[in-house]
Amino acid sequence: MNSDITIYGSGGNRAARVVWTVNELGLDVTYRHYDGMIGSDELRQFHPQAKVPAAQIHGLALFESAAICQHLCDITPGNTLLAASGTNARSLHAQWVLFAQSEIEAYLWHNFQLGRMDPDNEHSQKVREANLQLAEAGLQVLEQHLSAQPFLLGDSFSLADIIVGWTVNWGRKAGLLEARPELHEYLSRLFARPHTALQW
Ligand SMILES: N[C@@H](CCC(=O)N[C@@H](CS)C(=O)NCC(=O)O)C(=O)O
Known part of the structure; x- marks a missing residue:
């Protein structure tokens, strides 16, 4: 299989x-x-x-x-990373993945694109600053959520942490975690996992 x-x-x-x-x-x-x-x-x-x-x-x-x-x-029987369709856990998984992609990652990605297209353009620098603020607002939601539990869906690591954790790590690389201790701790938990593919 x-x-x-x-x-x-x-x-x-x-x-x-x-x-x-x-x-x-x-x-x-x-x-x-x-x-x-x-x-x-x-x-x-x-x-x-x-x-x-x-x-x-x-x-x-x-x-x-x-x-x-x-x-x-x-397609992997017995997997413990992703709950079955129709369960609350599956919908919460979708919620956090979609939130991170649309409210954080899209802004970081836009900045990456602007940076490689025309790094010195004055207008694009203003857009990049605005994008960073928007990404920070999204990261702040995760900061608060993760102050009450170790992983996005509760006590157990799940696929949401793989997908969203990669975005949070990008936020760290963009310098957006300096005032966000909960997200630092969260990343430490993810980096400590034996199978992690996150890169420092
Ligand atoms: N939303 C897509 C993004 C895919 C994407 O943009 N991949 C990047 C690498 S992280 C890429 O291939 N970029 C090539 C390029 O922009 O030319 C996903 O999550 O798979």
């Missing part, structure tokens, strides 16, 4: 979410990564923008890191 999975991408980028999920689940997969793969025709077969991560899972071509991780959990 597990032998027919290929993951495109590696390293500290969003492919790390998939690598971490694979390792937590103990799956047997093939990784494919080489210089020039991003943007290549080969990758475009599995991702319309030829980005990473992408995956081929038992014949299903799939992109978006969160979707790939969720599918891997859903």
Whole structure:
């Protein structure tokens, strides 16, 4: 069942979410990564923008890191990372993943894009400052939430921590965690996990 999975991408980028999920689940997969793969025709077969991560899972071509991780959990019997569809825990998982992607990660990603397109543009610098404030507002919600519990869904580590934790770590790299001790502690818990794929 597990032998027919290929993951495109590696390293500290969003492919790390998939690598971490694979390792937590103990799956047997093939990784494919080489210089020039991003943007290549080969990758475009599995991702319309030829980005990473992408995956081929038992014949299903799939992109978006969160979707790939969720599918891997859903097809792994007895997994303890992701609750079944229709449960409260599954909806809370969706809530935190979507929140982090739309209220934090989108702003950090926009800044990354502005930085590489036209780093010295005065207007884009103002937009970048506004984006940082918006990302901080999202991080502050997580700071408060995680002051009451060790992981996003409660006492147990789950897939939400893999996906959202990667975003929080990006916030740390962007210098947005300095006044957020709960998020520092949270990241320490995630870095301490044996299968973590987060990079400092
Ligand atoms: N929302 C997508 C983002 C995919 C994405 O932007 N991947 C980056 C690496 S983290 C990439 O391939 N970038 C190539 C580029 O922008 O040219 C996901 O979570 O998978």
